[in-house]
Amino acid sequence: MPEPQLTPEAFDHAVVAIALTAGTDHRLVYYNHAFRALFGDRPLGAPAREAFTEPGSERFLATLDAVLADGTARQVTAHRTLGCPAGEPTHRHFVYSCSPTTTGEGPGILAAAIDTTAELHSALEAERQSAERLEALQRYEALIAAAAQMVWVARADGTAGELMPGWEEITGQPFPEAATADGWLDVVHPQDRADTAARWAAALRELPAVFDHTFRVRSATGGYRHLRSRAVPVPHEDRGTEWIGTTRDIEDHWRGRLRERLLARAGAVTEAERAEDAFAALAATLVPDLTDVCAVYLLPGPDAAGEEITATRIASVARPGLPPLPPLERQTFTLGPHARRAVTDRTPALLDLTAGAFPTGTVPEISARWLRAVRATSLTLLPIVVDGAVVALAATAGCQDAPPPGPADIDLQHEVLQRAQAPLRQALALQRARHAAVVLQRALLTTPPRLGAAAVAARYQPGSRNAEIGGDWYDAFALPDGSLAITIGDVAGHDLAAATTMGQLRAMLRSIAYTRGHAHTPADTLRELDTAAEGLGVGSFATAVHARLVRNGADGGWEMEWANAGHPPPVLVPVDGPPRLLAAEDADVPLCVDPGRPRVTHRHPVGAGETLLLYTDGLVEVPGEHLNDGIARLCRSAAEARHQPLADLCDHLVARVADVRDDIAVIAFRPDPQGPVQHGAAGQGTAGQGTAGGGGRKGKRR
Template sequence: MPETQLTPEVFDRAIVAIALTTGHDHRLVYYNDAFRDLFGERPLGVPAREVFTEPGAERFVATLDAVLADGTARQVTAPRTLGCPDGATVHRHFVYSCSPATTRDGPGILAAAIDTTAELHSAHEAERLSAERGQALRRYEALMAAAAQMVWLVHADGSAGELVPGWEALTGQPFPEAVGSGWLEVVHPQDRDQVAARWAEAARDLPTAFEHIFRVRSADGGYRHVRARAVPIVRDGGPAEWIGTTADIEDQWRNRLRERLLARAGAVTEAERPEDAFAALATTVVPDLTDVCAVYLLREPDAAGGEVVATRIASVARPGLPPLPPINRQTFTLGGRARKAVSDRTPIVIGFTLGDVPAGTLPEISARWLRRAGATSLTLLPIVVDGAVVALAATANCEGAPPPGPADVDLQHEVLQRAQAPLRQALALQRARHAAVVLQRAMLTTPPRIGGADLAARYRPGSRNVEVGGDWYDAFTLPDGSLAMTIGDVAGHDLAAATTMGQLRAMLRSIAYTRPHGHTPADTLRELDTAAEGLGVGSFATAVHARLTRHGADGGWEVEWSNAGHPPPVLVPVTGPPRLLVAEDADVPLCVDPGRPRVTHRDPVGPGETLLFYTDGLVEVPGEHLNEGIARLCEAAAQARHRPLAELCEHLTGRVADVRDDIAMIAFRPTPAGPAEGRRP
């Protein structure tokens, strides 16, 4: 707002001595009758050093210099003395204050002085004059300090009594509607309670000054930040009223906010996962610019035209709102307006009535949350990295807050575009991880189809690393018609672990396939251990290797197995509790001591029973004993035992919400024998 120029003539008849100077040399440009009565005639247009030459006047000139230098009003309450202007022998006493002011001649200083001669000569007269003139001085000082701002009078209960026209110019609210508590209607809904509480606290504790920053609705419908400052006028030990000023500080506030948010966004550190990078980025705009921010990663960066598939990977909300739905990495197809924001690379603001989120804009789980939070708007902001739109951020104002203005939207977009380096690195790591997982999956062949039994396998890469791992499963038919089935885990989560896994898997396949019928799983693991040591392939690994053969006419099978330090297989019967295939003395892992003997164990697997091989990523939780995770697996497998085998595997691997380690699983289930199979010897 333009600064209001002070019109000094309003002080012509004031009982307080008023003088006005301008410029760096403090040229005297005005004084009123009260000033002339107190100090005598003074020449106008002359610098203060030449106007005030009496002893002690240099301190007054120094006060003018100080006020002009830092813009801070000063009071001199110690009595000053000067000779009587008419030449009489009686001296005059006074106190004065100096305040910055904007004049038609430019920046200047308004000086106010009160004659305290009578107060010093008569105690009784001093009390009376102090009450009258002190009140006048405080009001004039408040007016002087606020000459370029809105000035108002508020009663002790916080209701407005007097407002200058500047209030209507800023807010568009006519003066009569603002009187009383009506002025609170233009305060931002999220600031009203706090403003009222601060006033109540000030009235109770009576500070020397009150200051608060809040938002008011401007005449154009947006909201602007203002700073309110007030001082109490005390009567009978309590505040009778408050005199204050209101200044529009929107530009100053927004510049400081922009600098702070951009610095915070630029400080987002490197992250291995896009989830972490985008979550840190969302935190920079919540709650300063919006109530909630969710980020959706596009499956194909810079997708334009046709369907655009996205996945929610991060979300942040301010305190006080409902708990956010969990990040479950579910995908959805963007609606029309979201696709337009992506294709045009331009933010889109969607306003709606309280909680009435347009259908199809966001996933239903997000839309339900916005309804509970009382959202009133949704802003869609494309995030561009290296020239491609890689993600879409959705921000919302909740609990009845109005939609963001253009300046807020622009700042949100600018902040979200700031953290290019960590986003670029996180996305590059994700692409590398995806390529590595594809490579690892290529080494995990599809289990064969066999008569009399079902086979199913699943592999799920860990989300806490970006490299391939050493987990594997395998199943293949041996020359004698039996089935070989293996689960294994090489220590490490890097390319070396994946390479060792591939070598061990290939060597085990060759050994198991070429040995005669009497060759047991223990023999196979022992020969694998010897070959790995001799060929320098050795790396700490665990494995369970088994051979399964038909056994009996009812469709049952028998499993021969040997365990090299791996979590025990689980056998889930048709009824009853699952049991673990364990031995009293477990064999050591691979590549530890090739000379140690290994043992083969045998167990029947009846029709409809399920044999589960798995790696520790399915059951291991940091800080928890492995047996607890295995017990949970047994319980979950028992509850879902009647599901189809492939569905059972999907259910068991999908139960792990936070996959910190790779998961490999292979399951075997004999099918009941039909009439023809039952007659076979």
């Protein structure tokens, strides 16, 4: 059976270069398009020695002879190179094979060639880049060796090894070559340890492009220094991902940046109206960057000269994560030796609290209990000097096993506290003025008179959020004819001017009411007060209710006549039944608005056992709520406690105010001929807390 002959046209569109020769002289009888693209046009019918004449063709011709001689196919896998036509790459590379076959012209050879130019160029480029990387690595190693940082490599399990030494120089301990993360975490600051371990574990798990973290380590010379570690993951198919990282000491840079930031924050403390706010803002500049907690204790006077120095906690701030700080009340204490020395020497003092003992007089006992609960390890006392005088003492503490601050930390704390001179000076000046006004206002809130046939009680509660002085007042005094005058008033404002105006108006009203006869009505009194205030230049927007009460017969009842200058209406609480407002359809305008306008006197009986309430808006007003809602709430509260003694009723009404934002003044009157005499004005607030005015909203009242 004859051998099948090769049909070469089958290779016309093959991707491999194909050529076919026939006869002993290897005449070129066929080649395809891929062959032409790789080798160019060759003369068909010409012997191979004439068709392939370029240098290096001798090996190809010898391969053709050998295959034809023994009938065995041969492969040449070493890259062969040939020149290319102009405009193309300089050389093309290929590998080829020769196989015996039968053609229409007798025995022949099928030559197949594969273009390997791209592969060879890629290999050569990779080799070149590898050499460049090696050179760059050598340069990098030389640079790192000259730089002040260590280089390390970490394996996929987190264990690390040191490439460039430096760890021992920083920490004083050898690098834990074969240790896990726990080994190097031993020297990390206790407050940074958990976060650092968590961040490194997350990096091992999530493989971010760069791990970058700053933390503190215990240094070889004592104290802690800030280090910054940066690392990149390097994946390996056979052994997972390793990390190449650097760690360097950035303490000087970090401290310089921190100093700039904290001093800027301290200098930006706003000029607060209250000393508490100014000192609290100053304490907040230290927490949490330099300490865990900072409390400020105000001293009684410049440098607090004398045998004993009493300080009062005025502000405190703690870092997040610590328990709530104790309230500011009951935070007055006498300075002990350590605190007194810090004040008199004007030098910071560091106390070691690791034994759990607090030297007497360093902080109030309630603060000492809090510090023990949070495992405070150190307490630093820092005097605060304003205009050359020590005005306060700051106490900072490290908590929850934090190491004590180093000298640089203490110096920076002290420097920051001294930066806010201007706002502290302003706040202290306002506080002194406020204290003077408080003393004045307390002196004006006199005790109601004793009455044999009725009880009178009053209460005053300063606002908790506003400035501590203002224009709320009450008054009660006996008139020459035996009747009783009662007044409640509110001057707009929360400042010294409001308190001063309140004192002047109160004094003038007393004088007018006392010197006029029985025919002089409350409306006449308020009209004359309005005229005098305008003529004497005392005028300030104010509201008031002025009443005169006269005993009416033997049944124990009294007759009240009153005038209302734009103030919330009096409330009458009967023995039984709902309380009612003693309000007119058209209330008179407030004081100091239009002295020429007429005023009206109203009359109403107050029976035995009934309670008359006069009050300021702080007792009923809530921001965002209609005033009538607050008055209705007052009536309900008064009804609940109507049978309590008058003083207890006043306490009940004040206690029901959930959020004291404004001053509260209330005076109550109850005819009670059968009961014991009640009098007094207990609960007028604490001296030094001050008062506040009633705000600028009186014109809305009717």
